[in-house]
């Protein structure tokens with residue numbers, strides 16, 4: 039059998055750390071496989087998804103802006119991919135395209151590793167209502183959070199998601215931040231604000247419970263202004279890098295046959311790369 043070959047497909051793709059992560063695991067486990075980045079524009083993604091098997095790929099990861107197209111192309115999909123209507127992990131089985139979404143696993147596993155008290159559940163505040171927010175909402179519902187405030191700069195987008203996810207999700211705009219922050223046991227920044235040291239969101243952290251956990255999906259910089267503010271008020275903080283590392287685990291296991299672990303050595307490798 040030839041060495042398994044997997045991809046990450048996106049547009050653009052040069053920034054992706056997935057080849058670094060999977061390359062590290064391939065080397066660690068002495069697997070003669072490869073994992074490469076494929077830059078594919080939106081008008082070519084359907085053809086790529088139809089034909090990647092003919093190019094020797096066993097499967098791969100999908101990133102922006104192709105997660106919805108990947109879900110639509112699959113013949114079979116997991117429950118979580120169907121709930122999110124988006125896929126980030128693909129593989130071929132009996133010649134058919136299968137799809138999963140491992141962002142939910144990545145989000146939950148990161149918190150399990152670094153702030154396991156989040157599992158106590160209670161009330162959550164999710165800021166942002168884009169694609170990544172869907173994975174966060176599903177993880178919180180799955181973990182048993184009974185009340186989730188979903189606040190977005192554009193409230194209509196939050197309302198649409200709240201309809202999709204049901205009664206435990208209450209949508210609103212940023213005018214409700216102070217009130218929702220006061221109730222929250224878990225606070226999640228699922229916006230792209232704060233990326234690359236942008237000024238970020240203005241959060242009235244002094245209204246938050248000091249027992250709460252705050253996490254950001256953005257991981258460049260590792261400690262965003264959002265997390266910095268939470269830390270100053272005494273909250274437990276969890277950066278977004280662990281979500282990226284953990285979401286990679288199920289795909290690697292499927293394509294290469296070994297379930298890898300996320301550890302300090304891998305994290306240090308990616309942190310060093312982000313600093314470049």
Ligand code: NDP
Nearest residue numbers: 166167168169170171191192228229230231255278281282
């Ligand atoms: P989308 O573009 O789908 O959504 C962006 C969200 O950010 C929207 O809610 C948008 O609000 C909000 N937003 C953007 N700029 C601002 C601002 N200046 N002030 C307030 N709100 C703002 O992005 P995604 O949901 O796909 O991704 C969100 C972030 O999560 C990205 O930075 C992404 O890199 C990161 N991410 C990290 C992952 C990880 O593994 N750690 C995994 C997936 C995503 P509005 O609707 O009003 O425009």
